[in-house]
Amino acid sequence: xxxxxxxxxxxxxxxxxxxxxxxxxxxxxxLIIGKSGSxxxxxxxxxxxxxxxxxxxxxxxxxxFTAMDFLQKQVVRQEFGMLFQGTALFxxxxxxxxxxxPLDMFSNMTEPEKIERVNFCLQRVAMxxxxxxxxxxxxxxxxxxxxxxxxxxxxxxxxxxxEPNSGLDPKTSLxxxxxxxxxxxxxxxxxxxxxxxxxxxxxxxxxxxFLHEGRKYWEGTNAEIMQITEGELFDFIFASDFLKDxxxxxxx
Amino acid sequence: MLKIFTSFGEYLLLMxxxxxxxxxxxxxxxxxxxxxAQIGVGSLPIIAIISLFIxxxxxxxFSYQLRSISLVPMWWMGSIxxxxxxxxxxxxxxxxxxxxxxxxxxxxxxxxxxISEQIDAYEIMGVNTKSYLIGPKIFASMVMIPMLVVLSVxxxxxxxxxxxxxxxxxxxxxxxxxxxxxxKGYDIFIMFVKAFLFAYIISSISCYKGYxxxxxxxxxxxxxxxxxxxxxxxxxxxxxxxxxxxx
Ligand SMILES: Nc1ncnc2c1ncn2[C@@H]1O[C@H](COP(=O)(O)OP(=O)(O)OP(=O)(O)O)[C@@H](O)[C@H]1O
Ligand SMILES: [Mg+2]
Numbered sequence: 001x002x003x004x005x006x007x008x009x010x011x012x013x014x015x016x017x018x019x020x021x022x023x024x025x026x027x028x029x030x031l032i033i034g035k036s037g038s039x040x041x042x043x044x045x046x047x048x049x050x051x052x053x054x055x056x057x058x059x060x061x062x063x064x065f066t067a068m069d070f071l072q073k074q075v076v077r078q079e080f081g082m083l084f085q086g087t088a089l090f091x092x093x094x095x096x097x098x099x100x101x102p103l104d105m106f107s108n109m110t111e112p113e114k115i116e117r118v119n120f121c122l123q124r125v126a127m128x129x130x131x132x133x134x135x136x137x138x139x140x141x142x143x144x145x146x147x148x149x150x151x152x153x154x155x156x157x158x159x160x161x162x163e164p165n166s167g168l169d170p171k172t173s174l175x176x177x178x179x180x181x182x183x184x185x186x187x188x189x190x191x192x193x194x195x196x197x198x199x200x201x202x203x204x205x206x207x208x209x210f211l212h213e214g215r216k217y218w219e220g221t222n223a224e225i226m227q228i229t230e231g232e233l234f235d236f237i238f239a240s241d242f243l244k245d246x247x248x249x250x251x252x
Numbered sequence: 253m254l255k256i257f258t259s260f261g262e263y264l265l266l267m268x269x270x271x272x273x274x275x276x277x278x279x280x281x282x283x284x285x286x287x288x289a290q291i292g293v294g295s296l297p298i299i300a301i302i303s304l305f306i307x308x309x310x311x312x313x314f315s316y317q318l319r320s321i322s323l324v325p326m327w328w329m330g331s332i333x334x335x336x337x338x339x340x341x342x343x344x345x346x347x348x349x350x351x352x353x354x355x356x357x358x359x360x361x362x363x364x365x366x367i368s369e370q371i372d373a374y375e376i377m378g379v380n381t382k383s384y385l386i387g388p389k390i391f392a393s394m395v396m397i398p399m400l401v402v403l404s405v406x407x408x409x410x411x412x413x414x415x416x417x418x419x420x421x422x423x424x425x426x427x428x429x430x431x432x433x434x435x436k437g438y439d440i441f442i443m444f445v446k447a448f449l450f451a452y453i454i455s456s457i458s459c460y461k462g463y464x465x466x467x468x469x470x471x472x473x474x475x476x477x478x479x480x481x482x483x484x485x486x487x488x489x490x491x492x493x494x495x496x497x498x499x
Binding site for chain 2: 048
């Protein structure tokens with residue numbers, strides 16, 4: 001479980017996060033949604049420690065991450081997996097070396113054990129036999145899968161995904177969403193996903209956090225979100241007049 | 253002016269960050285070996301060609317000047333070429349070439365990793381990116397560049413010999429006498445002082461420029477140009493300071 005307690009983050013004079021609190025549970029896909037510029041990426045980067053919040057705390061199963069020094073953070077980070085928006089695969093390494101890297105750096109496994117684990121993860125994301133390829137030789141969707149494989153190779157307790165669907169066609173998006181959902185349940189990870197894709201919200205949003213201008217505006221499940229009939233969230237979900245109209249008619 | 257101080261502060265903080273206990277020694281070792289191969293082997297051909305010709309040109313020019321002064325025996329040429337190569341030409345030229353080649357390479361590699369979030373990816377895995385990405389580059393430079401300088405000295409002397417024979421300025425035995433005459437260990441000491449300093453300057457400045465890139469492809473280009481320009485200038489200034497203080 002991850003708890004965010006009233007975090008604030010400033011860039012220069014601009015207060016980007018104006019006090020956000022939330023908690024994310026294990027075995028669930030926790031979604032952070034919101035308009036472009038609402039602070040989703042900043043929130044996620046605060047969670048993983050790439051940004052330090054100016055105020056507030058972030059707790060990983062009770063451990064206060066914000067108060068830790070670099071070495072203590074390093075230990076917690078070994079329980080992190082992250083899928084980056086641009087995948088951030090190491091382009092000088094092969095697919096296999098990419099996925100194996102966290103094991104090489106932090107585990108005491110033997111080489112055959114590592115390879116076995118890598119192959120298991122590759123199989124999990126349906127990318128068998130791509131071991132020797134370089135990231136440059138893969139399509140966007142394939143890179144995302146390899147990114148997921150790398151994120152889960154060290155059995156993380158916490159999985160973070162920044163816009164897992166950006167740049168993917170709707171069908172591939174669904175596949176990636178399902179994959180994330182399955183592994184979240186299978187390994188009981190606490191998964192936090194940044195997205196503005198309503199398909200993901202409806203498909204995998206066990207818990208949804210709607211950010212608006214740096215504040216938590218709404219919190220609930222994907223079932224509850226459809227009950228919304230007005231306000232910023234309504235505008236966000238039914239972005240076009242056409243959709244709004246459709247929604248109003250469906251009500252009657 | 254303030255910007256220079258903040259940059260220097262950032263640079264010092266970055267350098268301080270390198271000193272951390274490696275998460276896994278073997279991985280750091282492998283990365284260092286990879287960097288050594290890239291820096292050393294990659295720069296070998298260009299250093300070899302340039303040193304050979306610089307030695308040759310030194311021999312030709314000094315012979316041309318000394319021939320008019322008949323008081324100076326031609327066998328001195330050997331020691332002139334040797335001294336010039338060891339004290340000045342080999343370290344400085346190697347450093348400038350490396351600044352252009354390896355400096356821009358390092359800055360754009362780290363810059364690309366920064367922009368494409370690869371550095372963030374390492375960071376989130378729990379890797380200390382300052383020590384893992386920068387440490388091996390600086391260490392490998394400080395191992396390989398002095399070796400390249402030594403090689404450059406030998407090839408420069410070889411170049412001088414060939415040029416002399418070709419132009420008929422002196423015989424092989426005369427040249428050999430000059431090369432071995434009044435040999436001073438202190439010169440070698442100066443050469444290594446320069447080589448180590450230059451290696452550190454080039455690699456650390458380039459890492460600094462690349463590691464802290466913000467923005468996109470344009471900024472990566474700017475960073476790698478700045479890395480080359482800045483390390484070349486610092487090399488030349490430090491070269492003067494070392495000569496001034498130690499000679
Ligand atoms: N490194 C930074 N320095 C300064 N300002 C920043 C930085 N990162 C983000 N911001 C600002 O914080 C605000 C929120 O940005 P953020 O990237 O979190 O938005 P987002 O919700 O992820 O949007 P998108 O859906 O477009 O990715 C923006 O106004 C942005 O300008
Ligand atoms: Mg974002």
